[in-house]
Amino acid sequence: MRITEIRTELLRMPLPRPMQSGSSSGKKGGPVSHINLPVVFITTEDGTRGIGYAWSLLGGATATRCVLKDDFAPLLLDEDALDHERLWRKLYKRLQSVGRHGLVTQAQAAVDLALWDIKGKIAGLPVYKLLGGCRESAPVYGSDGGWLYMSVSEMLVAFEGYLKQGMMGVKMKIGHEDPKVDIKRVSEVRKALGKDIWIAVDANQKWDFPTAMRVGRELEQLGVAWFEEPLLCEDIPGHAKLAAALDIPIAMGETLGSRFEFDAYLRANAVDILQPDIVRVGGITEMVKVVTMADVAQLPVAPHHMMESTIHVACGVMGSGPIEYMPWVAGAFAEPAHIKDGHMIPPQKPGLGLEIPEEIIHRFRVE
Numbered sequence: 001m002r003i004t005e006i007r008t009e010l011l012r013m014p015l016p017r018p019m020q021s022g023s024s025s026g027k028k029g030g031p032v033s034h035i036n037l038p039v040v041f042i043t044t045e046d047g048t049r050g051i052g053y054a055w056s057l058l059g060g061a062t063a064t065r066c067v068l069k070d071d072f073a074p075l076l077l078d079e080d081a082l083d084h085e086r087l088w089r090k091l092y093k094r095l096q097s098v099g100r101h102g103l104v105t106q107a108q109a110a111v112d113l114a115l116w117d118i119k120g121k122i123a124g125l126p127v128y129k130l131l132g133g134c135r136e137s138a139p140v141y142g143s144d145g146g147w148l149y150m151s152v153s154e155m156l157v158a159f160e161g162y163l164k165q166g167m168m169g170v171k172m173k174i175g176h177e178d179p180k181v182d183i184k185r186v187s188e189v190r191k192a193l194g195k196d197i198w199i200a201v202d203a204n205q206k207w208d209f210p211t212a213m214r215v216g217r218e219l220e221q222l223g224v225a226w227f228e229e230p231l232l233c234e235d236i237p238g239h240a241k242l243a244a245a246l247d248i249p250i251a252m253g254e255t256l257g258s259r260f261e262f263d264a265y266l267r268a269n270a271v272d273i274l275q276p277d278i279v280r281v282g283g284i285t286e287m288v289k290v291v292t293m294a295d296v297a298q299l300p301v302a303p304h305h306m307m308e309s310t311i312h313v314a315c316g317v318m319g320s321g322p323i324e325y326m327p328w329v330a331g332a333f334a335e336p337a338h339i340k341d342g343h344m345i346p347p348q349k350p351g352l353g354l355e356i357p358e359e360i361i362h363r364f365r366v367e
């Protein structure tokens, strides 16, 4: 199925609720208000069109579009769109010296998503069924209501909205300059929600090892489900020491850029819960491999963000594990994510089931 046309776009869209974490803030340290969405449309000789996308908050979006347009498009034209594995390797090898992690990998993920979309449309099957059809839905936790700038009462309003929908629990950010502020906020949320509600926390790589140790011990007392990104993601030995010393599970992986980077963490026993981001890790093709590695290591996978496409991997090849409810790019797609009784149900249309209306492209396009 020959690729005949490749179109790229870049959208800049407002976030449904501004975000602020221990590693991401806007100008002058305030919340971030927009998300960038580099998009690729790949068309085949029979007129089938696949859609893929990357995402970024703080930069790199125009460069990602350039990689798609200038580097990848010429390599993909006239290729067989059904050869996702061969094409993944071709792109990886051709840009290895400038890629392997970061925006080149993210552009590669956009291509990979589009190729899986095409494959599903040609097969007449949703991608999660093509991948393996492990389950028909995945439990969801609410993750867009616990930002650093929000007061405890603001967070509780957001969390109660999630819990009313039957979601399994909530995640909140930690990572203030003074970690005592975080412990106080988590304590107050725990007290308000009760001891039985699932709560996870995310430090977004804010701390050094001694601080993370101190905070981790306090989080254990508060019955927190996982301690996400306590340290800089390059610090594999630090994560290994922390994972060995603390009882609370260490979750990380959203900033790792391939199965090779996950492998380094697994070999070092430095992570308890793997959190691949479908875009940052290199797309569906690469994420499926990470899920297999987690299966061999007998560790859970809790995918990071981009729930609209991740749900296909989460239901296709994973028998368990939650979806992170983060509707950051929901406004781009023609149909909203289907959440029922606290579970997300994958789109049932052939392919990814995601279409971006032209009207949305016109409204949010960055030239």
Ligand code: MG
Residues within 6 Å of the ligand: 202, 204, 228, 229, 254
């Ligand atoms: Mg995180």
